[in-house]
Amino acid sequence: MSLQPTQTNMTISNANPQTSSADWWRQALVYQIYPRSFMDANGDGIGDLVGITSKIPYLKDLGVDAIWLSPFYPSALKDGGYDVADYRNVDPKIGTLADFDDMTSACKAAGIKVIVDIVPNHSSDDHEWFQAALKAGPGSPERNRYIFRDGLGPNKDQAPADWECMFGGPAWEPVGDGQYYLHLFDASQPDFNWENPEVRADFIKTLRFWADRGVSGFRIDVAHGCSKKVDEILNSNKLHSQEEIASLSLKMLEGTLDDDAHPYLDRNEVFDIYREWRKVFNEYSPPLTAVAEAWVSSKRKPLYASADGLGQAFSFDMLMAPFDPSAFKKIIVDSLDDAAQSGSSTTWVFSNHDVIRHATRHALPDDGGYHETARKYLLNKGKAPVADLELGLRRARAATMMILALPGSAYIYQGEELGLFEVAEMPDEERQDPTFFRKPGVDVGRDGCRIAMPWSGEGKNMGFGPGKRPHLVQPEGYRKLAVDVEDKDPNSTLNLYRKALGLRHELQCAEDLEWLSDDAETVHFKRPNGWEVLVNFGKEARSIPSNRKVALSSGDLVDGAVPTDTAVWLLPA
Template identity: 55%
Template sequence: MSEQIAPAGADWWRQAAVYQIYPRSFADANGDGIGDLRGIVSRVPYLRALGVDAVWLSPFYPSALADGGYDVADYRDVDPRIGTLAEFDEMVAALHEAGIRVVVDIVPNHSSDQHAWFREALAAPKGSPARDRYIFRDGLGENGELPPADWPSVFGGSAWEPVGHGQWYLHTFAREQPDFNWDNAEVREDFLTTLRFWSDRGVDGFRIDVAHLLVKELADPLPSQAELDALDRDSGRHPLLDRDEVHEVYAQWRAVFDEYDPPRTAVAEAWVDSPARRARYASPAGLGQAFNFDLLTADFDAGAFRRIVADNLAQSAATGSSSTWVLSNHDVTRHATRYGLPPLNGRRVKQGVEWMLAGAPADGVDLALGLRRARAATLFLLALPGSAYLYQGEELGLHEVGDIPAEQRQDPAYHRSVGQPAWSYDGLGRDGCRVPLPWARSGSSFGFGSDGAHLPQPAWFGDVSVEAQEGDPASTLSLYRAALRLRRELQSDETLAWHDELGRDDVLAFSRPGGWVSVTNFGDAPVALPDGEVVLASAPLDGDLLPGAATAWLTRA
């Protein structure tokens, strides 16, 4: 008998625990070294035991893998290396049977250069309808031999690629990812078709990749990069990002989402600079929710955590949305490692990290402290009102894998930016957080598949595998399972109250309705816990003392 999907109703997403699956690195059922849909199905019991409410699948579409699947060649199919549409349907059914909803990634800013539309555009003449689906411009110079502008790509090099006859196309990311022209009605209509296609197959929601970049205003002549850098990014009039007109697109999408019962959900990945701008993506008339990455980019610091939580709860109250909380994902250094590095001090990334062959950075990372802080931060996050997004492997306490040989790395952020870290990357790219998961203590891929893995796994993976942690009440896996179970039992409305009576600037305590109290010690010295029954702690207690870098949950009658 099918278990009711929890939490029930149209508002299931407001306080859901969502587990991000990077499909190529989760589980490999056919032994080709690449994770697949059948592998996900085989691990549904694991996901159910973990206690998540939904899974979010990073792209599984046909792709040349120029950017880990975010170069999509066909938005309404499955990469044959990952599975088939029939297997996708089987996966959705299996997850729903286990009470787990399904969110999929949509990549609307750009396609793959292998997409049928882009191939048609390259074969078509200048000014053709086929080229109008993308952003083509004449180059500068006597014969158009220079790019139309000096804009850099996120992954290094020029953002413009020549195609002959003096024409160039825009690619904000890799050259294999040409940007769509969102002023083109055919582009807009085709994405509505895609949203219905996956919704009709039972998908419950969508994560929207770089949702702030779609609509652009490219005047002639194009501005220089220096001119772009001088513009106000919060005006809604920047030529390349976060334009007000993008919300016309998402209003159309919301109309499609609301065709279904319950309505399909969406969450925006929108790297914008102000809460007011981000709030527009979370509007009920638009996508309904937007990631805040503030904890993801913050040091393990009580003052920073409190400001971030207070600001984001105020934002969600103003928009009618719910907050989203994230510590790790497929684009950043895993937080167990990040918290063992020197402080970021407000920088977005730790740049220039060198890694030892043991898998640890050589510049002073403390792996044990990093994991201890990660466990504490996770319990803090899971006690907050709103939705929690967890990245595969963090429940095992995985550290970043640093010792991947250059010739085996796959991320364009590495190959095109060596020595010049770009955007949110640390100079080594993102492969270190995308290494296939360890399920078993031993074997050619630690249980990931029967014949190796597409990225090399370190020897220490066996000691942190699912098999190694199963049955150990002190393991990080056991901590996550207990926390997610208690979270579902204890959660009520989306409010909290801060408690300052402990008298320490490096300690944060707050309560949720119903007597649930969370206390996090960001410092080194132990702190006495308030009255209540301790139901979970991220580290062993000494009587009623909570040690440094630890969180405890209490309940009060």
């Protein structure tokens, strides 16, 4: 199949267009880099900062406004770098602070801003504070930086509550002296006690440290998880069971939970933290930006994106949805409404380091909810259900063109511009994600979307590095998707992204959107500058309005009409 990127009644309005340098983030294109899998300059099998710097010309040519770096801090890699041992340094396997400064300088010269990941909910168990807490013992100031509580029973050998962590297994870990510590994620990631002023002050120091080194903003990991009221819950003899917590979490996502009813997620106290951070962000010129990773309901999302808080929050609805026009339309309307409530702009994202790549998700049989299908696909090592990768790529290209034309910022994940598919088949001994180990037979984890980038169709390690094999090896099928292969093909996904991002920069202005059709099998809307977007989900081809010309298409047209699973950008003829 050829996938040629042909180039040739309700209004939603957000009255805050990108009009100044301080507003650069409102409609920015942000490229997420998972550093260990991007480019390995020194040949040790792990991507590094020097490798990122070497690829800045590639990123500039692609047309990105900013890069977001997943954690590059010192880490034992028990959770892919999100177990941070030192928040104000660089992992020696990835580089040095001097390498970081060189990278930011090169980005600045290329007109690319830098956003870094901040992980405030928890640290690594290797963090000097946690090691000091283990040595200091119960009741010590050192333990008060984290959430330690006495065990239950006469011997204190029972967990304070029967809670399960996000990765599976108990959320309370014994330390051998009658106390347990809380970890919402892996046992190697003890949760901070954000009621402790010392914790708050240290993170302010961290924010200023990276801001002073030239970063333009932060992505806040688990932004809805920092504040907790553990004692109120434990002492009430309620909510000790995982079933009760799971019920509350579901209601939280649905928006039917009373505020502050969850003991450790999406509590109102968390906004005090971010108001304090916003004061720091506004000390810089232009003010620093921030985006919250907050898995919360629509009614709560604007609180994270408020102007006196983080300023922006991820909209994950697109990556949760099936390839369906009615689902996409509702998400667009709801997300723009959420952003308008906070005065922010929305964010659009289909793939990241935590989810199955959308070129594979949309290749799977639709069953009303792709998550269940996708999980079965991975658990069966790619053998069932059958993934139609050709269909998935066609749909991924169309869906991406749709979100790139929407008002707001867009986030793309390294490799999606190549149409990379999820790696389902992988020897168990090579897997690294803690969800694989903590949920055996239930979840194979996220390693399949974190595979090393293929830069060359030939040669060692597909150009990822000159020495050792990558820490997560590419499958042979990645060779035909390598950068140097797609670079030469005018119809490649890489060149589609380049053309789309170039046009986006030319056309993106005011944050307005007008729906043009109530056709149930299309998504059809208009943006300023006479820019129209038509995505066809139906079996029958859709004709192009006579007063319009095709500026870009995600695939071949059929007799001048838009076939199924195809998007076009239209301009006045």
